[in-house]
Each structure stands twice: as structure tokens, then as C-alpha cells.
Amino acid sequence: MAQAKKKRTEIFALGNEAVVEGALIAGCTFYAGYPITPSSEIMEIMAARLPRTPEGVFLQMEDEIGSLGAAIGASLAGRKVMTATSGPGFSLMQEHIGYACMVESPLVIVNVMRGGPSTGLPTSPSQGDVQQARWGTHGDHPIIVLSASDVQECLEMTVRAFNMAEKYRTPVILLLDEVTAHTREKIFLPEPGEYEILERAVPSVPPEWFKPYEDTARGVPPVAPIGAGYRTHITGLTHDPMGYPTQRPDEINTAMHRMFRKIDQFFDDIQLVDEFLTEDAEIGIVAYGSVARSARLAVTKARERGYKVGLITLKTLFPFPKPSVVALARKAKCILVPEMNMGQMSREVKRVNNGATRVRTINRVDGSIITPSEILKSITQV
């Protein structure tokens, strides 16, 4: 992503602060939210920064349902929008996530995961919302879920989240955990123009010809923002290419398949992973978020002791990066999946592994991060 090698501005920032930097770089001009630990810094910094930008609007809403509602409204009016929350708020947002999928509204939702269920562990890390991010809203739908494991990545992945949201006209969920969000680190702020910033496609035809949900080669119809003279109808009911409600099986089928296809056919572009010493790995680790950092240190230490270990850090969680994980499973004798839940990503690993190699899980749900020593111990036991 980064190209220029000039001396860039460095700041010592929290993961949550880096998310805001990323959002502003990506062109976010609208934020609506409701405070919740451990995501609140994102909201507080947005409250201070956005009103000082020419177009920026910040809103505190009465709850997370309203926050996502307002964000979708602003997105329909042409803005790049974001909201951030944690478990309880993310649960409240689910209906509107489905709405955003259905009307194909580009937006970014950051969920800084904390221990659950319910109020759970407000200040402790967890990765318990992974499958909820994928399947939390009702009905069949494609969605993009990203994650970040360090502060620089918080910035980068936020930019990517916006870009993917715009490119594929879809909500994108960025899953962070409390450790990543609340760690301070030195990061580089990219120079203007250093990152490619994508914008949603807008109609190139006059209003009389425009069909708001017509299929295109990419499967992504252009969006006419509210007030641009196109006077479209937007509805959460299943709709025909004109955007009007339909119950005709042929129209429903076409619409649903296009929605899946617009993501499916770009897996290569969407599925991001980071590989570390995987070429000759006999033991593979698949991790994401802050746990991937523990895993990296464990891999380094294990290599010093002669174990051939490699690590795949998932930056995209969904659509699940099958090709990379399958390749690792083919060469490794065993795959370890450490995560701060009872086994949510390991389900995906087992699914694509399809019995080819042994998959062992390392799970922790006590509000503590999985340490490098724990992973190292599992490596030596394999």
C-alpha cells in the first residue's frame, strides 16, 4: 500500500487514534456513534476533529441503532461514513447492518471487541464477535470483515476498509480487540497521495435512464446520492433493478446472486494475509488481531530452538482467505489456531482444511491475552 519512502510524520498513538487518522485520510466526513468502552476514544477524537474539517459532521446518537441509522442516511446522501462500537452496541446494530447490505450502502463499522456475552468484560480483550460479524444480521448476505493487529495496521486497515466499502458498495466491519485499540505505538502518517483512495461509482447516465440496482460487469451498480436529481427509491425490501419492492422469484434470485457475486469475484483483491516464515513450515499458526503478535514472538523463539514454525496473520477474516490457509495446511503437519474465544476462526480453518492436516486450537476466554509463552508451549507439544 505504502509507496513513498520520504521522511513521514511520526506520532505515538493509540490503536483507536490510528483508526481516526485512517478514516480521515480515507475521506470520512461523517461519524455517528454512541460511547462504549473500549472504543470510546475513536468517538471522542472524531468529536474534536470532524467539526474542524470543511465538510465534517459528528453526531452522538441516542443508541447504536440510531448511530448506524444516521450513518446509513448520510452514506445515502453521498458521504463516507463510519461508526465505532463494542460488543453490546454491535449487537444492537445488527438489523441495520443487514439494511446496509440490502441497500448496498458503503460504510465502515469498527467493533473493538471486549469480553462477552452481555456486558461481560468491558475493559478486557476478546475475539468473541468474529462469527457475529459474519453472520450477526439475519438473512443470507455477503460481508467483508477485516482486522488489525498493531497500531500502524489500525490506520492502514481503516483506509482499506473505506476503500473496499466504496469499491464494492458494501458495509465493511473492522474488528479490533481491546489490546490493539489501547496500545500506544509509534506510527507513520502517510503523506497526502501516498495511499490510493477510492470513491464509489456514480451514475454516468441521465436520471431517466438510470436503474439504481442494475447489474454491471463488476456487479456493483453506481450509486446516485440523495439530492443529485435521480430521485431513487431505497428500501430494505427485496427490490428489482429499479429499486422497487418485488416478490418475483426471478428478480429476487438475480438480485441476491449479484450481491454475492460482487464480492466473490474479487476474492483476490479482498483476502489479505501476512505470511511469516511459512515457506518451510512444518507447524503452521493461523492468527489475527493482537494474538497474531503473540504468535509472531512465539514463532521467533521457536525458530531459535529449531522448530520449523510459520505464521499466517489474517487481515481479512471474511471472506475467509481460503487459498493461503489451504496452502499452509498442505505443507504443515499441524496447524495451531490461537484465539481469544472458544474457537471461532478455527471453525473456518477446519472447514477449508477438510481433514487434510491436524488442527489444534488454543483458546482463552478469561479476559486475558494469549501470551507468546502459551503459544510456544503448544508448539513444543505438537
Add this chain to the structure above:
Amino acid sequence: MSKKAKMQELNRFELRLSGLGGQGIITLGKILGTALALGHGYYVTQTQSYGPEARGGSSRADLVISSHPISYPKTENLDLLVALSQEACNAYYRYLKPNGVLMVDTSMVANTPTNVYKGLPFTTLAKDKIGLVQTLNILVLGAVTHLLPFAGQRRMKKAVEQALPPKIQEINIKAFNLGHREAAKHFGDAPAVWLEAEEMADAEEDTEHV
């Protein structure tokens, strides 16, 4: 432009600042982290206690400092534990490495778990010598700066100035200097294991233009 002196090589130096809420521990952690990351050019991760833990009266900030990118951001085995309360001292002493250093505020910590420690009455000094107990954290920063062979005084002070509002900068710099002086007088040098490159840090300090 200054000639870039070589930094002391560090491989995960782990440090914990701990004590009571209201002692300015988080600010201390942020300033120390900022100075080491931006001023000195180290890789630094800083984490801290949040929420109920932070509100229940205790406070904690952890730093990992390294010459190389840091994978695991939290501390596992401490090289330096700064304890500004008895509770913190009791709770965290066991996380020290065998050669790790314990530094305490002797006006707050009556019983240390070991005889080998570096102690100064920071709170009393802040109250009596500076006349403002809130400068406690920066006083501690001065002492820590003396102890860390890879930390440069001038860059620390610059970070203090950048972090604090102008009105209270002067008094805090005074506190920093006092902390540094007192530590030099009573603590002696940094432990041998940390020392290797003290000269280099000094050399670097000399060539720097602020």
C-alpha cells in the same frame, strides 16, 4: 543536522510504572513512551490499565522498548518496576526478572519485598521541595531517565514540554531536574546488564541540536 549517533541496542526492555490513580502514572507512561519512540527512535509499545481496574484506585502503565519491531505489545518479565504505592509494589514485584530493578517511592512504600531496591521519597520531594505534589510523576521521570542508560535528558524534557500546557511547564522541568539529580546522588549507576552502551547515549546527547 546532527550526526546520527548509534543507539544502544535493546531487545525488549520491559518497564512498568505503577501506583495509585491520581499520581499521573498514565501521563508519565505517555511522555516516557513518546520520548523514547519519537525522540530516541526506539520501537515502543505502551499499554495501560483501564476501566474498573483504573478506577479502583490503582493505576499502571507498561512499556516495551526495543531496537526491533515489537511483536507482543504487553510486558511479560519486567526489567524495571517503578512502584509508587505499597499495593503496587506487592502486586507486581513477582513480575520482575531475576536481574530486574525495583524502584520505589519511599514515602509511600514502607515494606519492600527485598533489600535490593532504589528508593527516593518522591511524594515528599514533590510536596516539600517543589511545592506541588502533582509534579510527582515528572520527578519520577527525572529519576527514571537517570537510571535508563539509553534515555537522554534533553529529549525527555522536550517531551515533557510538548505534553504539558505552558503554564505548568516550568515547575515540572524543575521537578524533572530534581528527580534526575537526586537519583544521580542516591541510585548510583544503572545495573551492569543495562549499561553496555551508556557512552553512546551520552555521545548522542552531545551531538544533538535541539
Add this chain to the structure above:
Amino acid sequence: MSEVTQLIHQYLRHNKKFPHVLCPGCGHGIAMGSIVRSVHAQGWSKDDVVVVAGIGCSGRIAVYMDFNTVHTTHGRALTFATGIKMAKPEMHVIVIMGDGDALSIGGNHLIHAARKNIGLTAIILNNNIYGMTGGQCSSTTPTGDFSMTTPYGQLEKSFDIVELARAAGANFVARGTAFHAQQLDRIMTTAFGRPGFNLVEVFTPCHTQYGRKNKFKNPVEMYKHISKTTMPLEAWSKLEPEKRAERTPVGVFVERDEPGLEERYMEMKKKLLGSAQ
């Protein structure tokens, strides 16, 4: 009459498949006519009007009108509308909700939109029932009345929308009915031209779900009932206090002129950006 019909046709979507979903005698259609006439009276361009609707029979009327239309989720229309207005303050935002929509599931959003005084007009089509889902009670079903979920009579009290909106801080609060169409036009036209949060409650009969369960023979009976039980606010205020309970006042209850949230926000931004230079 033909003039009125013609006018409505100017504002209907011609590429939308009819027939519509409303039952014969439903009051919602009358309210829609009133919205169209009032937009016309304001002289607004269709491009500058956005109609945001909730879920219910009431929410379904958005699709027929040739404006920017957004059919949102049950109870949350005001939150979408708030986002749209803040993102594009120059748009004229009209929100259409049912009573269940606005007051039961969406009650929290309603009071907060009023408190924020966000610049839009909220129209609540109050038929005292959940029409779309088959006649369950709503938070405006009168005590003692019957519905699918109060087969032995409603025990709870009902909300007074006007008083609720007044207390929550709305700039403008009015009540009209589907029976008094011309008065409704006047109320809506006034509401559309004003700053801040404007709320219009409209009594609209639902014979299909409410009337049948509460001894109304046909829709006409329901319109007659509305005519008999309502009274202009001015006349109502002059009644003896003990007689007031028999009638419901209609008219304009609150008229304040405080600037909408979006205006105050732009002011703040101007100051901040000015000081930055």
C-alpha cells in the same frame, strides 16, 4: 376535484407498478395526498425533497411519490433522516411513520429527534393499531379497546403524541385528521416551511384492523367518528374542563422558532474553521 387529482399525478411515480397496498377506506392515502399538496404549495423542487419512511402500512406510501424516497427499518426512520439532514442540510426532509413505528419501537428516537430539534417534519399516521402486521395493539390504542393482542381489552394507557412531543422539545406540534383534509393541508404546509423539528400527528382510520375489532361497521363510520370526537383547539380550549375529555382537540399546539440542529452545527463549524485560519 379533477384539479386535485391531476396535481397528485404530477407527483406520483409513473414507472412504479400499481395497484398500491392500501385497503379501501384507509386514511393513509389521504395523508399522502396532503403531503403532496403541501410540497406543491411550498414550491419545492422534487429533487430537493426526501421522504424517509418507517415500516408499516404508513411506511409503504413513500414508494409511490416521485421524490428521493427511503424506506427504512421499523421505528428508526428518524435516525436515517437525521443523518441525511446533517449530511445535506439543504434537503427538505419529511419523515412518515406509523404510531407503532414512531412511539412503540421508535419512541426513543422520537423524543431525541425532538430534543435535538433536527430540521425536518415528522408525520405520524396514527391509526391506533399495528395495521401491517394484522391488528395488534400499539402504544396509542385507547384503554379498553380490542386488538389481536388485547382480546380482553387494552389495560394500558395510550400516549398523547402532542403532549409527548411538546415535552420533548419539538419546535412545532400539530394534530390533524384524514377527515379534515383541507385543514390537514394547511397544517402540513405550515410545518414544511419551518425550522427545526416539526411534528404532525394525523388521525387516520384503519377499518381493516382496528375498526372491525371495535364495533365500526365500515370505514365511513370511522370517518364520522373522527368528525364527532374531534374539535378545533380554539373551541376546545373554551369548553368547560369536564367536557374536554369527550373531545380531542386538533390544530396547532406548539410553535417555537428555534434553529434546527443542522443550523447550529453549521454555525459552530463556521466559528471553528474561521478561528483555524
